Amino acid sequence: MHADQRKKLINELTALIKGGNAHVTLSEALSGIPADMRTTIPDNLPYSIWQLLEHIRIAQKDIVDFSISKDYKTxxxxxxxxPQPTDSVTDEQWADSIEEIERDQQRFFAxxxxxxKDLFSPLAWGTGQNIVREAMLIADHNSYHIAEIIVARRLLGIWK
Structure with missing residues (x-):
């Protein structure tokens, strides 16, 4: 792949992971959520916003760890x-989760x-996965659950 093409691809994948093109970003989805509603499970949904945020963090970390290291643990x-339902989450836990999501994205961008690194060669420790596929997986997975956060906020009456 020519260097210019690689740079364009990396820019597109980075923008895709950051979000905001066809949907709100994670930061926008989380902005303004009252602390006492972070763990509320809306009627007819299985998860709270906190559980969705933590799931995004855990799954993205898993994808990044897998992409980076042959020592990855399944x-x-x-x-x-x-995560299991909980009655409360501290401001520190909330901030730490968001910060880890951002750090893991930076690890993946690096x-x-x-x-x-060949972006298209299968990872030696995988079953055919490559870095481009993992980038798209992060973007796809995160955007899916960001949409669920918006739905939860709508059902809780705390969305625009």
Missing amino acids: LVWPDDYW LLSDEG
């Missing part, structure tokens, strides 16, 4: 990917930008 589905 998580157990679904138990390791979904992987994308590593010129020594």
Whole structure:
């Protein structure tokens, strides 16, 4: 792949992961949620906004860890990917979750930008996955659950 094409692809994948083109960003989806509603499970939905946020964090970290290291340890589905309901979450827990999502995205962006990595070659420790596929998986997975956060906010009456 020519260097200009690679740079354009990396820019597109980065923008896709950051979101905001066809939907709100995670930051926008989380903005203004009252602390006492973070753990409320809306009627007819299985998860609270906190559980969705934590699921995004856990799943994205899992994808990034898998993409970076052959020493990756497989998580157990679904138990390791979904937090249990809770009655409260502290401001510190909330902020830490968001910060880890951002840090893991930066780790993945560094992987994308590593010129020594072939973006399309299968990862030696995987079953055919490559860095481009994992980038699209992060973007797809996060956008799906960001939409669920918006639905939860609508049902709780705390969306625009």
